[in-house]
Amino acid sequence: MDHLYLLIPALPLLGFIINITLGRGLIKDKAHLVAIPAVFLSWAAAMYTVAQVAGGTIVSRDFYTWIVSGGFSVSAGFLIDQLTAVMLVVVTTVSLLVHIYSTGYMRGDKGFYRFFAYLNLFTFSMLMLIMSNNFLQLYFGWEAVGLCSYFLIGFWYEKKSAADAGKKAFIVNRFGDFGFGLGVFMIFLTFGTLHYGPVFQSAPGVLAGKTVMLFGQSVPLATLISLLLFCGAVGKSAQLPLHVWLPDAMEGPTPVSALIHAATMVTAGVFMVARCNPIFSLSPLAMAVVGLTGAVTALFAATIALVQNDIKRIIAYSTISQLGYMFLACGVGAYGAGIFHLYTHAFFKALLFLGAGSVMHSMQGELDVQKMGGLKKYMPVTYWTFLAASLSISGIPGFAGFFSKDEILWKAYSAGGIGTLLWVLGTLAALLTAFYSFRLFFLAFHGKFRGGHELEHHLHESPKSMTMPLTILGMGAVAAGWVGLPPFIGNALGVSNTFGAFLAPVFGNITESAASGEIMITGISVAVALLGILIAAYMYVWKPGAATALKEKLPAVHKVLWNKYYVDELYNFIIVKPAFWTARNFIAGTSDGKVIEGVVNGVPRAIDSFGRKLRKLQTGMLQDYAAIMAFCIFAFIAAALVFWKTMGG
């Protein structure tokens, strides 16, 4: 049982191998019977391992020396500490539920086996990412989840928009990963190893006061490494300015959005920053950048989400916004709070996506919330679970999101300095979050159905395989937060912040004390959340015309928000167009056409003309070849004899 944790990544990999090799011919629409047991057993092993970790057993060992080249040596190994344990819970649980959900959602799709194979591969990659004990394995998992994300966004590759979205996600991530790769190089250059243990242990000593010259400026090494690593996190977690791929990623199947683009992969950035906290903590500047990026992104994405009509895009922008919260927490040094939010977010955001998928399933694939309405009576399970998720994300007390969001805002406020600014931004974002969440909720589930009679006829609750995961996640969205009660409640009840205490060994002991200010902060954020819900209710339930009226009153604001601040257009203008121009006018004509093609064609042409002359020698007669061979042996021996003396024989 000591090595049971090896099964956690191994089983999904096995499932992937079986499905991808036998899927097309043998398994076909039975692929889930391979994939789900694999993930279920993996989940069970993960739960066992988490229990072990809770009991104090930290796994940290190498299994296999992967690369040895001079002084460079990387091994494949596992580090399972408290942080990894939290991620294991999130990843395996959500993955398992999404797998089950997909059997209903993807039924009848011709790529059924392929879908499950990719899901398994993704689960494997994500687990390798979170369980690794060195930066290169982390990087491997990092790129592998990106690859799976690419596969799954472009799952319906016949659709051009899906294929384009896949490419976009891949290319945008390259920008971030470029920085991340450089960061890993810097770490190796500085520390001479890529293992977490030695790197983090020696980081304070090695990095203290060290600077490097960069573009004529002296930059602290810790800041440089942190920011490079953060580049990767920005790309993977869709923060400003690399957020553009995530909304487009909604072209993929909805279970994929739930698993990859809400609960697990996009949180890899947060995980990585939290994992590297010993490095980040050394650089106040980097921390400020992280916090500000998070806060600005949180507000920015929330504003866009206000006006969108595509149900999945709204949730996607909400994801970006919530990820911003997590970075905000990391930026003020509250890694535990960030991970806590990651953990609760996984439940309610996966629930939102799966609920949206359930709605889409019922609406024959219709995504526009303006064409929905009144779904409450058709889909009760979806309705109630969606409500739970919305309350949770809005931060209503008692629901999971409340505890984590509240903790983040309190940590930001209590940090002082820039933290106060972050708190203001965060609170504003919380208001918007509550508003857009309930806008979506009211538009979809309340009022009258606006999609026409024929569509209304088809409305139905989703099958068991889909509602069951919804119910489970719904319970999670309500209850998952209770493991991390804030001190002022916890003290009253006589329990401490279990979650914080659990993660304390990783992030250092942060003393928790009930402060009077916290009740005030909590009160503000609860009030803000309720205000947001009330506005939404006013505009979309009580006075349905109010929204349109507001839109006509502020056309410029609406236009900017509707077009997502023109970020895509900007990138198109700055990067894509010039790139195409260069490619068409310079690369295609000059460098590729003349230089490379000249070489590429010239070499075979030279060989061809030489061969034309040489092939006279090839008579097709066996004995001629033999004679030439024998003659050459003769020549070699003769030469050896003649030069015997000179060769020192």
Added chain:
Amino acid sequence: MNPIVFGYLAAAILLLSLLAVTNKNPVHAILLVIVMFFHMAVMYIGLGAEFLAAVQVIVYAGAILVLFLFVVFVLNIREETGGERFSSVWPFGLSIATGLLLLAVILSGKVRLGAMGPYTPQVIAAETHTKILGRVLYTDYILPFEISSLILLVAVVGAITLAGREDR
């Protein structure tokens, strides 16, 4: 080995093989080579390799050359009917062979024996050649032995596939 015996064997081997490679009739050539192989087997016995001598006769004379004869019969090559028995460039081949021989003889003057092994003729005689060969073959040389069995299997399959007729 007695020099007189060696002289006879060497002369016979060379003469028989020369006669064989220049013979017009393939059947005669094969028969001459069989006789040559017998002399070779005697040479092996003189060198203390009695098992190899038996194998030489059984495999070479008993199997391989029977196969040659068999093919000659199947193809019914009575004599080399199509004109010359030597190719048009035979002087070239002859000169290469002679040149190589000259070089090799010059080089052979440089032959120096290396370190001596443990298997003196007395050791081999005490335990019989077959037994000692078997022990070494099935212990130190087990992998080559297995590989050679694979080669034989491939040869069997290949020969059947190549020579078998399509219609069946």
Added chain:
Amino acid sequence: MNLFDLWMGTSQGIQGASGAAGAAGIALQLAIIIIKVAVIVGVLMVHVTWATYFERKTIGHMQVRLGPMRVGPHGFLQPIADFIKLFFKEDVIPASADKPVFFVAPVISIFATMSAVAVIPIFSGFEIADINIGLLYILAMSSLSAYGVIMAGWASNSKYSFLGGLRSSAQVISYEVAMGLSLVGVMMMAGSLNLTEIVKAQQKYPLGIFAIPQILGFFVFMVSAFAETNRTPFDLPEAESELVAGYFTEYSGMRFALFYVAEYIGMIGMSLVAITCFLGGWTGPFHIPYVPFAWLLIKLYLMIFLFYWVRATVPRYRYDQLMKLGWKFLIPLALFNIVLTGAVKLLVKA
């Protein structure tokens, strides 16, 4: 001082055997060997001569007729009459024959079969050559006997002879394998290739023979021996009804007689090998005084009788059946026998 070692110069004692004593020793050994060869060839030839008579009589009686009756009492002198006839018959050589090969073929045939007998221990300590690889030597010689047939078939330049030669070569190559493999079990049990050792090794087993533990090997060996000697039911190379006596159709007179004798020597040789390897050689259940090789002779006559018996009763195989039997039945069976023997040997050792 072994004569062979002296001749080959393999022994280290070559310098030791010096002068007149050495020369006398060599002469003595040479004389002994020549006498041994003469005795064995003489006895063999007498046996061959009367084996033909024995065959005709046996088959005759089995087919409810008398066989030769004219020359001597009960036709006992018939072989001598046959011999005289063949000796004085005109020697016809086909005009288009490949003459050197035509001449040498019967000689090879008789030479190869006769040489095999050289290593058979007639009784304890009496054999022409006691060599370490006796069994391999026998296999080598029996594979050579095919050459006589092949060459005769080729040299005659007649299509019947040719077909006979072709069939023979295929048959001999096939059954050679089965025969060699069937003897491996014996080698494994005896731990030696020396025939005397093999005979001695059999004493520890029930009845002093290997035929009981090696029953599979014995069966495969006997079937292969019938094929090797071109005897019925495997006498396809000389099948008189379809190939007009096969490879020696064109032979007459003395050369024909050589082939004829070679066939009988081969039969006796194979019987001797079977006796040596499977039936306990010269030993028997009790000692017979004055005739040291009495047991060997009794066993030999029984084996020869077996050959005749089979010839009188079993019909001839078709060619493809013959090949199938060899490759698809006998060889796998012999291989199985080897595995079985090895396994049992390992188990017993453990």
Added chain:
Amino acid sequence: MVPVQWYVWLGLALFMVGVFGFLTRRSIIMMFLSIEIMLNAVNLLFVAFAHFLNDLRGHMMVIFIITVAAAEAAMGLAILVSVVRNRLSAHVDEIKQMKG
């Protein structure tokens, strides 16, 4: 006693006879026969060296060479049979397909 050089010379001479046959004979079957002669020359050298070095490695090599020679003969003759069937010629200089 015969020195090792004599064996080397004999082996070399025999090998060259084989080379000569292989390079000059037109009949494919004779070329195969020449290959067998060459292999025998090599075997002789192996056995001779093994004898003079008191080592069994040479004998091992000979066993493997004989194995390979048997396989080679079977394959080569099978090829020859199919070539003759298709081209109706057993002469190597009438088979010229082996060129670009």
